[in-house]
Amino acid sequence: MYRLVFTQVLRRLDAEAVHRLTVSALALLARLPLLKRLLHRAFAPHDPALRITAFGVHFPGPLGLAAGFDKDAACAEAVAALGFGHVEVGTITAHAQPGNPRPRLFRLVPRHAVINRMGFNNDGAAAAARRLRRTRGVPVVVGVNIGKTKVVPEPEAAADYVASARELAPLADYLVVNVSSPNTPGLRDLQAVSLLRPLLTAVKEVTDGTPRRTPLLVKIAPDLADEDVDAVADLALELGLDGIIATNTTIRHGGESGGLSGRPLKGRSLEVLRRLRARVGDRIALVSVGGVEDADDVWERVLAGATLVQGYTGWIYGGPLWAARIHRQLARRVHRHGLKNITEAIGRTAA
Numbered sequence: 001m002y003r004l005v006f007t008q009v010l011r012r013l014d015a016e017a018v019h020r021l022t023v024s025a026l027a028l029l030a031r032l033p034l035l036k037r038l039l040h041r042a043f044a045p046h047d048p049a050l051r052i053t054a055f056g057v058h059f060p061g062p063l064g065l066a067a068g069f070d071k072d073a074a075c076a077e078a079v080a081a082l083g084f085g086h087v088e089v090g091t092i093t094a095h096a097q098p099g100n101p102r103p104r105l106f107r108l109v110p111r112h113a114v115i116n117r118m119g120f121n122n123d124g125a126a127a128a129a130r131r132l133r134r135t136r137g138v139p140v141v142v143g144v145n146i147g148k149t150k151v152v153p154e155p156e157a158a159a160d161y162v163a164s165a166r167e168l169a170p171l172a173d174y175l176v177v178n179v180s181s182p183n184t185p186g187l188r189d190l191q192a193v194s195l196l197r198p199l200l201t202a203v204k205e206v207t208d209g210t211p212r213r214t215p216l217l218v219k220i221a222p223d224l225a226d227e228d229v230d231a232v233a234d235l236a237l238e239l240g241l242d243g244i245i246a247t248n249t250t251i252r253h254g255g256e257s258g259g260l261s262g263r264p265l266k267g268r269s270l271e272v273l274r275r276l277r278a279r280v281g282d283r284i285a286l287v288s289v290g291g292v293e294d295a296d297d298v299w300e301r302v303l304a305g306a307t308l309v310q311g312y313t314g315w316i317y318g319g320p321l322w323a324a325r326i327h328r329q330l331a332r333r334v335h336r337h338g339l340k341n342i343t344e345a346i347g348r349t350a351a
Contacts, residue, residue, distance in 0.1 A: 015105040015114070019069075026075035033137045039081040040138040043324035047331040049341055050085070054285045054307045055215035055242035057173050059141055061085030061327045062342060063298055066289045066310035067145035067176065067219075071122045073131040080140035083324025088310065089128065090145030091178050094163040096124035097150055100183060106256055107316075112293065113265075114313050116249070117258030119183045120147050125167040132171040144172035145219065150184050157190060158199045165206040169214040175207055180221035180248035182259045188221055193231045200239055215242035222247035222268045222290060229272055233279040243285035243307070246272045262313035266291025270304060277305030277347060293318065295329035305347040 029036060045061030052059045064086035065079055076087040099121025106115045122128070125146070132142065146164040148157050161177060169175050177200060179190040190196055200218060207214040218241060220232055229246075236244055247269050249259025269290025276286050288306035292298060293314045301309045315322045334342050 011107060011109055014103070015107050016102065019105065023070065023075055026070075026078040029078040029081070030075050030137075036077060036081050036137055039078075043083040043321060044080060044138070045083065045085055045324075045327040045331070047327075047334075049331050049334040049339070050327060051341065052085075052307065052343055055174060055217075057141060057215065059085045059308065060139070062302060062306075062309050062330070063292075063323050063326055064088060064141070064143075064308060064310045065315065065323070066312040067091055067143075067178070068116070068118075068312055069315075073128045073142070073144070076142050077136055077138050077140050081138055082320055083322070083327055085323075085327070086141035086143060086173070086308070088143040088145050088176065089132075090122070090176070091120050091147040091181065092122050092125055092128045092144060092164060092168065093120050093147055093149040094125050094160050094167075095149045095151075096127065097121065104258070106258075108255070108260075108262070111262065111264055112313070112317050113260055113262030114316065115253070115256045115258045115260050117183045117256070119150065120181065125164045129167045129171055132168070141173045143174045143176055143217075144168045145176040145178050147178040147181060148184055148187055148190070154186055154189065154195075157195075158202045161199060162202050162206055165203045169207045170210045172214055174215040174217060174242065175203070176217045176219050176245060177203055178219045178248070180219050182221070182249060182251045188223075191220060191224060191228065191232065193235050196232065197235060197239070200235070200241065204239060204241070217241060217243040217245055217285070217287065219245040219248055220272075222250045222265060222272055223252055224272075226275060229275050230279055233276050236284055237280060241284060243287055244276055244280075245287040245289060245310070246276055247290045249290075261290065262317075263291050263293060266293075266297070270300065273301060273304050273306055282347060295326045295333065298326055298330060299333060299345070302342060302345050303347070303349045307346060 100119035289310035292311040
């Protein structure tokens with residue numbers, strides 16, 4: 001049914017308009033306690049075999065929603081009720097900003113891909129913090145992804161990230177420093193270790209000082225050279241980060257300007273995951289994102305060493321209950337392999 005609706009209706013509509021309408025509908029659902037709880041009971045992962053503990057946080061299942069959908073922390077509970085094990089909101093900047101000019105979101109249906117050049121459009125850290133302070137009606141793990149405000153010059157980037165972290169880290173189950181979006185000029189330059197070290201050090205001082213010590217992760221691009229992937233991995237270990245998210249969108253696609261996500265990213269995302277696993281082992285958590293479409297993809301990432309997996313474009317093409325379906329299939333696979341828990345499968349091909 002969803003495939004029919006998508007091919008006959010949704011794909012004919014402006015991609016950003018559909019996105020805004022979907023977020024609005026889910027934000028409304030998040031304010032309907034009874035319906036939200038019923039959906040959560042029906043579709044959220046509840047099988048103990050799928051439970052994962054990463055950086056001190058308990059996740060009901062390995063598959064979460066990547067940053068980029070819920071930019072302003074408007075609908076995380078509703079998303080969790082549809083079957084995701086966690087929701088990463090953002091990217092959120094210290095100051096509100098409109099993002100890049102439209103059109104800025106494009107579907108590539110034959111490739112099961114999306115190109116976006118949104119440019120961190122969001123209402124700012126203070127507005128997101130107000131939403132995150134609301135009482136949650138259903139259990140949901142919420143990560144917060146922060147980025148640089150576009151008008152802030154590079155020398156002031158660390159202070160800009162720190163401002164967001166002070167506002168949001170106490171309210172987040174984990175915090176992500178995003179230095180890998182291709183849609184903010186100069187942002188990816190911050191992945192250079194010489195610039196990344198002081199930035200992460202400054203943000204970590206904030207996360208370490210929250211009442212429960214908010215876990216800190218960094219998100220990297222698939223377009224980094226292998227030696228730069230290694231350098232970021234080494235830096236993460238040196239600074240005592242809690243994890244690395246790999247990967248963001250790619251600019252190596254030859255289409256509209258912006259970042260490409262979805263099926264074409266699958267191979268490189270898996271390569272980066274395997275390289276990171278070989279470099280850091282199980283000393284920090286690895287979150288794999290990029291080209292995840294089905295339970296086979298999630299299982300492959302877990303076997304390659306991912307503690308958690310994220311998707312977004314796969315949800316666009318897979319339908320509202322995409323995550324719930326994948327979690328059911330994963331639970332059956334765990335039981336079929338005679339494992340007590342999916343964590344027993346992490347890194348088995350890397351061992």
